[in-house]
Amino acid sequence: MNLLEFQNVSFSYAENQILRDVSLSIRRGQLVAIMGGSGSGKTTLLKLIGGQLQAQQGAVWLDGQNVGQLNEHDLYQMRRKLGMLFQFGALFTDLSVFDNVAFPLRERTQLPESMIKDLVLMKLEAVGLRGAAQQMPHELSGGMARRVALARAIALDPAVMLYDEPFTGLDPISLATVGKLIRELNDALGTASIVVTHDVAESLAIVDYVYFLADGCVVAEGTPAEVKASTHPFVQQFIHARPDGPLPFHKPAVPYAEQLGLTC
Numbered sequence: 001m002n003l004l005e006f007q008n009v010s011f012s013y014a015e016n017q018i019l020r021d022v023s024l025s026i027r028r029g030q031l032v033a034i035m036g037g038s039g040s041g042k043t044t045l046l047k048l049i050g051g052q053l054q055a056q057q058g059a060v061w062l063d064g065q066n067v068g069q070l071n072e073h074d075l076y077q078m079r080r081k082l083g084m085l086f087q088f089g090a091l092f093t094d095l096s097v098f099d100n101v102a103f104p105l106r107e108r109t110q111l112p113e114s115m116i117k118d119l120v121l122m123k124l125e126a127v128g129l130r131g132a133a134q135q136m137p138h139e140l141s142g143g144m145a146r147r148v149a150l151a152r153a154i155a156l157d158p159a160v161m162l163y164d165e166p167f168t169g170l171d172p173i174s175l176a177t178v179g180k181l182i183r184e185l186n187d188a189l190g191t192a193s194i195v196v197t198h199d200v201a202e203s204l205a206i207v208d209y210v211y212f213l214a215d216g217c218v219v220a221e222g223t224p225a226e227v228k229a230s231t232h233p234f235v236q237q238f239i240h241a242r243p244d245g246p247l248p249f250h251k252p253a254v255p256y257a258e259q260l261g262l263t264c
């Protein structure tokens with residue numbers, strides 16, 4: 001069953017078309033990476049899932065609901081099914097680790113404190129940080145803070161998890177730990193997860209499927225094994241980190257001499 005589906009989605013900011021006829025689907029228990037160069041529309045795609053933006057054409061389906069058609073109340077309810085971990089996943093600096101993870105439970109549910117305590121400790125145990133429950137965010141390493149943010153993101157047992165650059169700024173060991181946790185939590189919770197990332201090696205090691213976005217279109221897709229064997233020029237450029245290729249180094253510009261006001 002598809003928990004998340006994009007059907008021929010197109011999206012523009014005014015005249016600027018960002019996504020063109022994008023179709024993709026993610027089943028329960030599947031972990032999918034979206035890769036693409038800067039400005040290719042990855043974050044826009046996540047915002048369409050969260051309902052912060054609406055597609056001008058096509059539809060985004062989340063757990064059987066057409067996100068773009070929901071009214072404010074239904075959108076609010078729908079967001080309970082979503083867990084999000086954004087770049088640097090900021091914690092509330094004046095709250096302890098425990099209170100950070102408890103925050104969504106206190107905000108979004110009527111559960112008694114005794115149950116909230118059990119749930120928070122369970123989530124912290126899942127990310128290996130039950131022992132840090134009483135620490136403050138400034139006492140954590142970057143990798144630990146990311147794991148606490150992950151525990152907070154899964155506090156409400158989301159059906160779909162969205163990760164926007166979850167590996168940014170982490171040392172290699174923390175990066176591998178967070179990657180492994182993303183995979184394990186996805187499998188344990190039976191969620192559908194999307195990881196938007198530039199981190200090719202780490203994501204190919206953990207995901208089931210990859211979509212490559214360029215210029216707002218899905219230009220290639222496949223399992224990690226298919227991606228590694230692909231001869232598609234864009235995939236080659238991306239996974240071998242080549243500065244030039246189908247994605248040009250230079251943004252299109254007027255001729256240099258013209259811009260400098262030179263005549264010859």
Ligand SMILES: Nc1ncnc2c1ncn2[C@@H]1O[C@H](COP(=O)(O)OP(=O)(O)OP(=O)(O)O)[C@@H](O)[C@H]1O
Nearest residue numbers: 013014016018036037038039040041042043044045
């Ligand atoms: N609010 C906005 N108004 C107008 N244009 C925007 C807005 N937000 C983003 N854009 C443009 O949309 C395009 C896609 O942006 P998006 O953030 O989705 O890219 P991305 O693939 O996530 O990039 P990066 O990897 O650099 O984060 C970019 O060209 C960006 O300049």
